[in-house]
Amino acid sequence: METQKKIALITGANRGLGLEIARQLGNKGMIVLVGARNEMAGVAAVEKLSQQGIVAHFLPLDITKAESIAAAVNQVKNQFGWLDVLVNNAARLPVKPEDQHNPSDISQELLAEYMDINFMAQVATTQAFLPLIRLSSAGRIVNMSSTIGSVTLTSEPLHQNGPKPARLAYAAAKAAFNMFTVTLAKELVGTGIKVNAADPGLTQTQVGQERPNANTVEQGAKPAVWLSCLDDDGPTGCFFTHWLNHETVNPW
Template sequence: MNADRLKKIALVTGANKGIGFEISRQLAKQGITVLLGARNEQQGTEAATKLSHEGLDVRFIKFDVTDEATIREAAKFIEEQFGKLDILVNNAGVNLEYGASVPTPSQVSLDTLRQTFEINFFGAVAATQILLPLIRKSEAGRIVNVSSNLGSLTLHSDPSFDWYDVKQLAYDSSKTALNAFTVHLAHELRDTNIKVNSAHPGWVKTDMGSDAADLTVEEGADTPVWLATLPDDGLTGGFFSKKQPLPW
């Protein structure tokens, strides 16, 4: 039997940099074969090579969440090479409103909304739906949706919330929708060995988070990696930050 089929296989989307890159590193350090998903072949290959030079089993796979053809090609490759997928981390995401001047809900363009949802929500749903048959073949499938506390309607309604005045309609609502997908998919899979959860990494020093953020990528990756490697009695259908529950 192919030795690769005996190991756990993980796919992390949007993993050529930032949190996705660090999630890939931390999973690989646990002896997991990691498929580092990226839409840019050069950047993805360079990222995977860098982790390989650390002695980690990380391999680039072309994966564009907005291009169904690349998702299906990736699924075919995984089926042929590994026969299953144990872990899917839906990390790819954008924030087109981040910056000094955030458009108000009454001014944000429909184009910004559509572009944001295309990657943050529809892309994650497409990747999960296409790869789910492979995850069902795992003895302990794990799906982690990288969300944000800005997707919490409860927190957005609380004036004491640290980010109460940060209202980015496109980004925030795309993460709210992603959380809804987590709840619904976890319910569908409740009687299986697959666990589905959302993770808030925190405000992390990445291209999106900027150097002003208060967490390192290592700290930001901690909760997603924890959820990706939950034991058989682990939780499903939850929303977590620093391994603690967050309100929807």
């Protein structure tokens, strides 16, 4: 067993918000495990973090593959023995032309693909790491969500999600992920483990890079970082965003 420092696994941490969350958690003194499905990209991210004085390790992890998840759990178990923080960040973002669709014409294939990566795989990853998180003195699970997954906001005519009925696949998968957040938080009440959803807001990663009003990655990472470091009296089963500050509650 390597350490008594907090250990945080961030899935999809080779780029975008995942890498920034890893950087910010590393700067808070946590050992960060950079989950990535691509070895070269994962190792490059670890090198970048290490150059900034952060203790980081590459963890091969494709969240859609059961054998990859099982191998990652074993690696963390053997190297550290437990896990303090799991940030379920990896996802498929709606950046391709075919991602723009109406609910009336979306294909079953695209719907299934989004549900698989952005919902089913998140549940599988969390279930697999939960035994290690139960061994932490203060387990924190942070699920990266979006206002696009909020039924309340989407139903408001004037909200940015309101008039545009597109991207059902991404929205439905994030809404399902929100429900997982709430139900798991309830199941784990009394264990000390907190489960919350973080909304980074539109952020300048691949998806928001040409939008000048989008958050910087530093801003977008803040709700997830705050939720990863919650005190024992912090909230669970909630949905936080950056709008006013990172402690602003989103409607489900």
